Amino acid sequence: KAGVTQTPRYLIKTRGQQVTLSCSPISGHRSVSWYQQTPGQGLQFLFEYFSETQRNKGNFPGRFSGRQFSNSRSEMNVSTLELGDSALYLCASSKGQGETQYFGPGTRLLVL
Amino acid sequence: AQSVTQLGSHVSVSEGALVLLRCNYSSSVPPYLFWYVQYPNQGLQLLLKYTTGATLVKGINGFEAEFKKSETSFHLTKPSAHMSDAAEYFCAVFFSGGYNKLIFGAGTRLAVHP
Numbered sequence: 001k002a003g004v005t006q007t008p009r010y011l012i013k014t015r016g017q018q019v020t021l022s023c024s025p026i027s028g029h030r031s032v033s034w035y036q037q038t039p040g041q042g043l044q045f046l047f048e049y050f051s052e053t054q055r056n057k058g059n060f061p062g063r064f065s066g067r068q069f070s071n072s073r074s075e076m077n078v079s080t081l082e083l084g085d086s087a088l089y090l091c092a093s094s095k096g097q098g099e100t101q102y103f104g105p106g107t108r109l110l111v112l
Numbered sequence: 113a114q115s116v117t118q119l120g121s122h123v124s125v126s127e128g129a130l131v132l133l134r135c136n137y138s139s140s141v142p143p144y145l146f147w148y149v150q151y152p153n154q155g156l157q158l159l160l161k162y163t164t165g166a167t168l169v170k171g172i173n174g175f176e177a178e179f180k181k182s183e184t185s186f187h188l189t190k191p192s193a194h195m196s197d198a199a200e201y202f203c204a205v206f207f208s209g210g211y212n213k214l215i216f217g218a219g220t221r222l223a224v225h226p
Contacts, residue, residue, distance in 0.1 A: 004155075033214070035216075042216060042217075042218045042219060043202065043216040043219075045213055045214065045215070048213075055212075056212055056213060058213075090155055090156065092156075097206075097208075097212050098144050098163075098206050098208060098212075100146070100158055100161055101146075101214060102158065103148075103155035103156040103157070104155050105153075105154055105155045106154075106155050108153075
């Protein structure tokens with residue numbers, strides 16, 4: 001089985017721009033979760049989608065949003081980028097809540 | 113509040129020595145417990161998990177962990193460290209009962225020296 005894939009792997013943006021990251025889950029997995037990883041804050045939960053519905057949300061501002069498509073692929077969007085948004089964004093898929101989450105390689109975002 | 117604590121942000125061991133990485137959590141409800149490993153510039157890879165049943169769990173690469181409910185701990189061990197074990201290790205806990213989130217510890221960076 002193919003693993004979780006994320007595109008793009010690297011991204012450079014400037015403050016004020018917006019960005020869209022994509023995640024394709026493992027075949028058969030309906031849950032997709034997003035995390036932000038930074039040296040200072042560690043791994044922080046952004047949100048989880050299941051069957052095209054946001055089921056859970058972390059403590060991030062409304063600039064961070066996401067969606068899930070009928071094929072379970074997910075995108076996250078960050079609008080009005082700030083320097084502090086520079087991070088590794090990880091996507092994970094699972095069969096459901098409490099099930100093992102399998103992670104993609106991440107998208108490294110640098111905001112200048 | 114639900115939390116996950118990893119004692120020691122950096123651990124250094126000699127090759128062949130015992131590896132012990134500590135993880136404690138706070139929860140009144142039995143959680144699901146995971147250990148992940150992250151190599152540089154990569155995502156997280158599952159080492160092992162505990163959901164129910166036997167409290168000693170064996171994972172990949174010779175790692176194992178024991179769930180101790182009375183101590184709310186899930187420490188990761190490996191009898192003999194190898195140079196390739198150098199990486200960052202994350203303990204993660206899925207808190208159910210309405211919270212339904214996977215919460216990660218801050219991570220422990222393991223260094224293995226000859």
